[in-house]
Amino acid sequence: MENHASQIETPNIAVVAPHQFAKLGTAELFELVGEYGAVLFRNCIHSPEAFSELVKQHSSRLSLDPARQMVGGAAQLVDAGTQAVGLHCENGNSPFWPDLTWFYCHEAPRKGSQTTICDGEVVLARLSEPCRSFFEENAIRYSRTVSGEKWRRLVCHYKSESVDPRDVQIDDLLKIIDADENTRIAYDPAEDSIHYAFTVSAIQISSFSNRPAFANSILGPSFNYERPVIDTAHGHPIPAKFISEIETISTRSTHPIGWRDHDLVMIDNKRVMHGREPITDGRRIIFNALSYR
């Protein structure tokens, strides 16, 4: 591949200049994300609508976070409070786990308040043998309750025809999940909520890189949602010593993106986890979009 990217500015993220970005098609973008895991395109997008268009152009299907507002059909304003946000794959604790997560920085913070990224390939290589073996041998299970408003909105997004969320049935959700034997759903008609359990390996093989990475949402946040119970597929807790090890190693492998206005970041969501520093600068407008290749 022609060399479109440099890795000088920020460790573990490839940086592409604006004049290079204009020349890249979907195949080249996917090749870059396969090589680097996360790619930062400097000063290339100027509105959330243009961001939405770009994501649609390079995606077979879009996903969303049903707790956020949508702009331009794909972009959602990142609004998860002001606290630090733990590392996670976007929607990686549910069967609606997209291949790519995209960020567009409309206004960059001037101090701190950075989005952070952590390459799961690096984490996996740094794990001790007992810790790595534990996660190779034990799938992780996320379980929690989701309100009617949120699961209904998600179903509306995934249905091809437009539907009123009030007309959605629980069977519509079950049909969407149908093929996924790793997801169990129980519906509570009295509350209109669902309780789901999603079982998945903490180590994923990305379709972009074809290499394994420690990519999961074990340390992730729960803003707008009930905090999930995270245990093994057999219902055993993850040993505290392994949680502590993945916290230490992930922290060591995490880097701020280094936002400037109008930057775009494309992240392999089954390899590179992301999080956020505490927000200390109110000048910060960042949008997120989720897509399948």
Ligand SMILES: [Fe+2]
């Ligand atoms: Fe996120």
